[in-house]
Amino acid sequence: MLCNREKAIKRISLLKKHFKPSEDFNRELDGCTFDFELASKVMRGLRPEVYYQIISLVDSMMKQNSFQEKSRAAMRYKTNYWFKKILTKIYEKEILTPEKVIEDPDLLNRCTMGISFFGGEISTKFAVQIGLYLKSIKNMGTETHKDALMRAATLEEFGCFCLTELGHGSDISKLETTAHFDQITNQFIFNSPTETSRKFWIGNLASTATKAVVFAQLIINGVRHGVHGFLIQIRDPETHECLYGVTIGDCGDKIGMQGIDNGWIMFDNFRVGKKALLNKFADISPDGIYTSKITSKAKRMAVQLGSLSGGRIAISQVSNDCALGVSSGSLRYWAVKKQFKNPKTKLETRLLDYRINHYRLITKFARHFVQHIGMTKVVDFWDEYLKGGLGTENKMTSFIHLISSVTKSVLTWTTFDTCSESRQALGGLGFSSYNGLGSAIPVMDLNRTWEGDNNILMQQAGKLILQNLSNLFTEKPVMPTFDFLKTEMPEAEPYLKSFGDVMGLLELLTYRASTLIHQTGMKLNFAEDKMEAWDKLLAFNTYPMTFAYFDRFLLQSYINFLQQFNEDQKTKEVFTLLGVVYAQKVIVEDAEFFRDNLTRSQIDDLKENLMDNLLKLRKEVVGLSYLLPLTDKMQGAVSKLDMKPYENFLDFVERSERKISIDIDGDILIPSSR
Numbered sequence: 001m002l003c004n005r006e007k008a009i010k011r012i013s014l015l016k017k018h019f020k021p022s023e024d025f026n027r028e029l030d031g032c033t034f035d036f037e038l039a040s041k042v043m044r045g046l047r048p049e050v051y052y053q054i055i056s057l058v059d060s061m062m063k064q065n066s067f068q069e070k071s072r073a074a075m076r077y078k079t080n081y082w083f084k085k086i087l088t089k090i091y092e093k094e095i096l097t098p099e100k101v102i103e104d105p106d107l108l109n110r111c112t113m114g115i116s117f118f119g120g121e122i123s124t125k126f127a128v129q130i131g132l133y134l135k136s137i138k139n140m141g142t143e144t145h146k147d148a149l150m151r152a153a154t155l156e157e158f159g160c161f162c163l164t165e166l167g168h169g170s171d172i173s174k175l176e177t178t179a180h181f182d183q184i185t186n187q188f189i190f191n192s193p194t195e196t197s198r199k200f201w202i203g204n205l206a207s208t209a210t211k212a213v214v215f216a217q218l219i220i221n222g223v224r225h226g227v228h229g230f231l232i233q234i235r236d237p238e239t240h241e242c243l244y245g246v247t248i249g250d251c252g253d254k255i256g257m258q259g260i261d262n263g264w265i266m267f268d269n270f271r272v273g274k275k276a277l278l279n280k281f282a283d284i285s286p287d288g289i290y291t292s293k294i295t296s297k298a299k300r301m302a303v304q305l306g307s308l309s310g311g312r313i314a315i316s317q318v319s320n321d322c323a324l325g326v327s328s329g330s331l332r333y334w335a336v337k338k339q340f341k342n343p344k345t346k347l348e349t350r351l352l353d354y355r356i357n358h359y360r361l362i363t364k365f366a367r368h369f370v371q372h373i374g375m376t377k378v379v380d381f382w383d384e385y386l387k388g389g390l391g392t393e394n395k396m397t398s399f400i401h402l403i404s405s406v407t408k409s410v411l412t413w414t415t416f417d418t419c420s421e422s423r424q425a426l427g428g429l430g431f432s433s434y435n436g437l438g439s440a441i442p443v444m445d446l447n448r449t450w451e452g453d454n455n456i457l458m459q460q461a462g463k464l465i466l467q468n469l470s471n472l473f474t475e476k477p478v479m480p481t482f483d484f485l486k487t488e489m490p491e492a493e494p495y496l497k498s499f500g501d502v503m504g505l506l507e508l509l510t511y512r513a514s515t516l517i518h519q520t521g522m523k524l525n526f527a528e529d530k531m532e533a534w535d536k537l538l539a540f541n542t543y544p545m546t547f548a549y550f551d552r553f554l555l556q557s558y559i560n561f562l563q564q565f566n567e568d569q570k571t572k573e574v575f576t577l578l579g580v581v582y583a584q585k586v587i588v589e590d591a592e593f594f595r596d597n598l599t600r601s602q603i604d605d606l607k608e609n610l611m612d613n614l615l616k617l618r619k620e621v622v623g624l625s626y627l628l629p630l631t632d633k634m635q636g637a638v639s640k641l642d643m644k645p646y647e648n649f650l651d652f653v654e655r656s657e658r659k660i661s662i663d664i665d666g667d668i669l670i671p672s673s674r
């Protein structure tokens, strides 16, 4: 029977030829008590096979860090080059077909997120072309727009998604771009009436796209019908020049994501045919009459933009993967790196053996692990939702908006925080771009803002959570995951279970979620000025309530996941520990809330118990880091799988010195998009 170390070596050898582990690797894997083979199998089963096929394809095609030390022009050139090359190979190898991508754009979107470890820009190109451009044509268009889908999937045409304007990003109802319908010519006339109406930040626009999905206020005979989506040609496909009436510019230098050509666009009496209207949810009859089954402007807009939820789920996953990747890398480094002599043993101490470091990073690793599992449940919800089709009649529409908004906010916020801690964990080495953090941090920063600013999403999610409370009182069904909510506010009960009992911890988190939902609902209900109260309650009521709902959801999903280890109690214990640490940290951080359940001395015991559990996890955590679907090239130099940080890092530094002279001779800086 192979030991854990041998099993891990066998598995890593499949990913990396000539894998020669260090002594540190051997020691750490020998210390693990869970069954590596069983755990690997369970973890692999969490994602579709296409995900692993794409990772292994890209791994075989790309060198690590090919995006370092490049100018903006070179980054853009390389991003487009790799994006096209990878998608072409995916089709050549029949991992997916263009037809399959059109049928399920979210599958490709989610499965190309792993590419972000080779360059966040490349996976963003997939997100823009497939997740935003193609998907919005599919979701808002009809038979008329079918051909554009195939041209987008095969990259015959590059597109972009123009929603945000300089003046308005979050409040889309106030967009200023207009599309007047001219009944005589059967055309729309696009205009950008003010400076702030220019579409801004649009990915793929500055130099790549020839087509655009543009959102504008539809006006017919002087009547405004609200924001609608249009598919329009913006550049000449042959000359790549802007069409007459269109002006396009570059958004300039950014603090990250230099490989994406973000641009702005303005229209001046730009005319397009009637077919440009993406007319699934609203149309104009031959005699110029506006028709839509959805009477409310706000609902119509929400339905049109409903497909963005899929993008938010993908962003949540890629962010959490990044957090798992960088925190595991730093933990592996800490398992090797020594600093300061232990006065008792007279030996230098490994950074991973300091208790404070357990709290700094193992708690974060545990949280992201639990979030990883929670995301699989969210993806299941998304797949179920898609079966019902986009539209107001789909009963899951509001819930999907709720869950994708919370996951996007929490996972991108926690990831950014973890990236920062992982950077510090490497000391000065964290500042080297060979160790992965330099490229990760700006992307993870951006993830907090685009596809819906996190703070706006938290407010929207908060409203929908409270909707469930009012549903209970009006005897309407609650949304999935809200079965725990009852019409009465729960009574506080003293906590009598052990702190290692994950079901007991779930009871505490359920009590907290339910109480906070009731308290917020009541405060709003009794407020005279509801608008003012809403704004005032956000900080200490609505946000905590939303976090509490999500914490409960995550722990419940994790407990369900643990069933997969029922046949191996030792492995189950280790995985349970991750869930326990996650929940204990949440409770410790919000100890003030639990004052009616837990006495002061219980809180002290809980803190001690958390530190003891972290010590138990310290033995397992390096082994656990090898369960993630991350290849060697996806790791920073000091966090490589063989655990030889200095050797690998110096190799990068030496190669870089040689490379600089090649760059100065200058053969790559071609500012092209094509």
Ligand SMILES: Cc1cc2nc3c(=O)[nH]c(=O)nc-3n(C[C@H](O)[C@H](O)[C@H](O)COP(=O)(O)OP(=O)(O)OC[C@H]3O[C@@H](n4cnc5c(N)ncnc54)[C@H](O)[C@@H]3O)c2cc1C
Binding pocket: 128, 161, 162, 163, 164, 165, 166, 167, 168, 169, 170, 171, 200, 201, 202, 203, 254, 257, 262, 446, 449, 450, 451, 452, 453, 454, 455, 456
């Ligand atoms: C690199 C990059 C790429 C992008 N790519 C695209 C793209 O391809 N297509 C596209 O359409 N867009 C794109 N965007 C735009 C992005 O989606 C928007 O920036 C985002 O939606 C936020 O809008 P905003 O910039 O107008 O900020 P605002 O909405 O003005 O927000 C500014 C701040 O105000 C706060 N705020 C706003 N309203 C409220 C409120 N009611 N209560 C409390 N606080 C509030 C927000 O939380 C935020 O902190 C991109 C942005 C960037 C930076």
